[in-house]
Amino acid sequence: MHYYKFNISDWALHTAHLSLVEEAIYFRLINFYYDSEKPIPVDLTSTVRKLRMRDSLQEVCDIINEFFCETENGFTHKRCDELLKEYRKTNKKNKLNGAKGGRPSKTKDSEITQVKPTGLIKETHVKPKDNPNYELLTKNQELITINQSNSEQSNKSDTRAKEIFEFWCETMNKKRSAFSPKRKKVIEARLKDGYPIDEIKTAITNCSNTPHNMGRNENNKEYNDIELICRSSEKLEQFRDNAGVTNEPYQQSNQSYADRVHEQAESALKAMEQGDPRDDAGDFLDVF
Numbered sequence: 384m385h386y387y388k389f390n391i392s393d394w395a396l397h398t399a400h401l402s403l404v405e406e407a408i409y410f411r412l413i414n415f416y417y418d419s420e421k422p423i424p425v426d427l428t429s430t431v432r433k434l435r436m437r438d439s440l441q442e443v444c445d446i447i448n449e450f451f452c453e454t455e456n457g458f459t460h461k462r463c464d465e466l467l468k469e470y471r472k473t474n475k476k477n478k479l480n481g482a483k484g485g486r487p488s489k490t491k492d493s494e495i496t497q498v499k500p501t502g503l504i505k506e507t508h509v510k511p512k513d514n515p516n517y518e519l520l521t522k523n524q525e526l527i528t529i530n531q532s533n534s535e536q537s538n539k540s541d542t543r544a545k546e547i548f549e550f551w552c553e554t555m556n557k558k559r560s561a562f563s564p565k566r567k568k569v570i571e572a573r574l575k576d577g578y579p580i581d582e583i584k585t586a587i588t589n590c591s592n593t594p595h596n597m598g599r600n601e602n603n604k605e606y607n608d609i610e611l612i613c614r615s616s617e618k619l620e621q622f623r624d625n626a627g628v629t630n631e632p633y634q635q636s637n638q639s640y641a642d643r644v645h646e647q648a649e650s651a652l653k654a655m656e657q658g659d660p661r662d663d664a665g666d667f668l669d670v671f
Contacts, residue, residue: 384417409446422457544570551609569613586622
């Protein structure tokens with residue numbers, strides 16, 4: 384797949400918290416995903432080398448952990464998989480049409496062109512009866528009612544979103560944080576999806592009880608912004624269902640993916656010194 388639609392506003396919303404290097408890495412990984420039409424391999428060694436990101440291995444791991452899901456087939460990305468599914472469906476349809484000799488022929492109804500106007504009025508104006516403004520006033524009244532209804536719904540949505548934001552500020556001790564348009568947008572999006580306020584609050588609470596998200600990680604960086612928690616339905620459900628996590632101190636012995644890759648590299652070097660002709664040993668030495 385060598386072409387896909389790029390939504391600038393969505394990209395800006397989801398990557399606003401990234402540094403310039405992290406955003407560039409994320410963009411390269413997305414392009415690689417579409418170009419290969421399959422998940423990113425769990426062993427990132429070859430991918431990192433192909434994308435010329437060997438000097439930013441830690442940033443690569445951060446982006447993978449935040450935006451991708453690890454499966455037995457590799458690191459998957461929900462949005463990419465949806466677009467690839469649509470692309471394959473369209474491609475299959477085009478192949479079937481090609482086998483039949485091209486696109487389906489037009490029906491007779493589709494061949495009928497627009498009737499050429501004569502410029503003559505078929506009906507005369509009907510003289511209004513009784514109060515000539517009655518109908519107009521009725522339509523204006525309906526318009527006012529609709530506008531009032533929309534305004535009430537908007538105010539209700541603002542109130543619910545504000546309640547969730549204030550709960551997040553209190554839970555995460557972010558009392559000086561601003562209720563920015565980006566934060567408001569993702570909260571309202573999850574409310575529009577049908578998630579109750581209590582479930583969103585549960586997701587916030589569970590996030591606050593997760594050591595990794597509260598900064599107890601190898602980067603000493605917090606991943607607990609309300610924009611992250613409500614970024615998508617999948618993210619919200621992930622935090623919502625992550626119940627029972629205790630706020631235990633971060634254990635330095637827990638290896639990150641980067642640490643595991645370094646261990647594999649050392650193992651490959653040792654194997655080469657012992658004369659083990661493994662194909663992947665040279666790849667590890669090239670990366671490090």
